[in-house]
Amino acid sequence: MTRAIMIQGAGSNVGKSMIVAGCLRALRNRGLSVRPLKPQNMSNNAAVTPEGGEIGRAQFVQARAAGVPAHTDMNPVLLKPESETGAQIILHGKRLDRQDARAYAASRDHLLVPVMESFRRVCTGADVVIVEGAGSPAEINLRDRDIANMGFAEAANIPVLLLGDIDRGGVIAQIVGTQAVLSPSDAARIKGFAINKFRGDISLFDDGVTAIEDRTGWPGLGVIPWFDNAWRLPAEDMLDLTSRPGGPVKVAVPHLPRMANFDDLDPLSAEPDITLEIIPPGRPLPGDAQLVLIPGSKSTIADLEFLRAQGWHIDLEAHVRRGGHVLGLCGGYQMLGNEIADPDGVEGTKRHVTGLGLLNVSTIMQPKKHLSQTRATYIPTGAKVNGYEIHLGQTDGPDCGRAWLDVDGTPHGATSVNGRVRGCYLHGLFTSDALRKAYLSDLGGSSAIAYETELDEVLDELAAHIEKHMDINKLIDISGEV
CATH class of the missing domain: 3.40.50.880 (Class I glutamine amidotransferase (GATase) domain)
Known part of the structure; x- marks a missing residue:
């Protein structure tokens, strides 16, 4: 039996990729067979899989966290921006087309079929599949042809965990506002929420969690503090690139x-x-x-x-x-x-x-x-x-x-x-x-690190961080059978 859940964001860049990687490693460390999937990704930071296809770098890292070889099914649609309005479309690891945003919006519903084929293959032999959304389901102007968030969750018939980012401020509005704009059926698919990137004393947000639970009816699965070593994981978004002070x-x-x-x-x-x-x-x-x-x-x-x-x-x-x-x-x-x-x-x-x-x-x-x-x-x-x-x-x-x-x-x-x-x-x-x-x-200069070894150590640290601050048992409980 395979269980699956989708982690969607209450906004862009809330830390979905990192949280998915941490949950996968935590479940793997419990002895479960786990797999990642992101139906549609937009990134120019790609990786090459063993079979010679392209996927987003984040899914490559998530596969590593899960302890399995990366595969193009883990990111069936990859959009690689080439200009302000156009992107190269990668389907199942291979270049399919080059389209502007308007043309892609008109055709992307046809991509749901191959995306669902990938989902079924990823589920084969897995105990748990964690699916990562893109952007936010609150972008309801995109809902009618969506394959990245609620459109996928509906097609796959899987529940959703909504992730908010408190570091940006306004996280209560992020979560409650998302419920307010979603259709009743989409809102009902969300079975819980979690808060990411908290700095300071977590107990200070106890009333905030209660306020969200009271207004949405969704249970909180945890408030996750800022993970200090997040910078050591490969960045997916060019906007995440920062200078790093160091030696001479x-x-x-x-x-x-x-x-x-x-x-x-x-x-x-x-x-x-x-x-x-x-x-x-x-x-x-x-x-x-x-x-x-x-x-x-x-x-x-x-x-x-x-x-x-x-x-x-x-x-x-x-x-x-x-x-x-x-x-x-x-x-x-x-x-x-x-x-x-x-x-x-x-x-x-x-x-x-x-x-x-x-x-x-x-x-x-x-x-x-x-x-x-x-x-x-x-x-x-x-x-x-x-x-x-x-x-x-x-x-x-x-x-x-x-x-x-x-x-x-x-x-x-x-x-x-x-x-x-x-x-x-x-x-x-x-x-x-x-x-x-x-x-x-x-x-x-000189070298002082063992890079690959330390990357795995960071993933284990992240898993321990997630286990401490997020209810992983509840995450499994609210996931659905597929």
């Missing part, structure tokens, strides 16, 4: 509008020797940085134009002249070259643009996306890394003759003549403790 080695990262796969920054931000500085638009790149890291991008050419508009290309040239290092990953790698050609209009329009010219390579965009989990060797030291590739385009040129990675005997990446500028398509480089230690040593 400064890594500067220009904040690009369409930044993608920024989990590359997580192992660096966790290192005590590293000060990670996210540079917002309007500020120059700092002159005292040892490394400027240009991350991946969902729209390489548009982000390159944005980078130039900030004057960051001038800062980069000055940085290299001073002896600084530059690392470009995926889209950032493409930007560092001499030119980027998009003959098929993969990124929107057919065009040919000049790159930053810091690497003697050129890129041709191609319609077919490369997706793979990749094992590589860091050539300078022989350190091994398990990473992933997720990109459009092929990059070649003289500087590829100075490859710094080896993938199954094939050279990968490029290095400038002076050795200070590097680029590659491989994400996840710095999850390798040995590679990260060697790379930081070249910058004058």
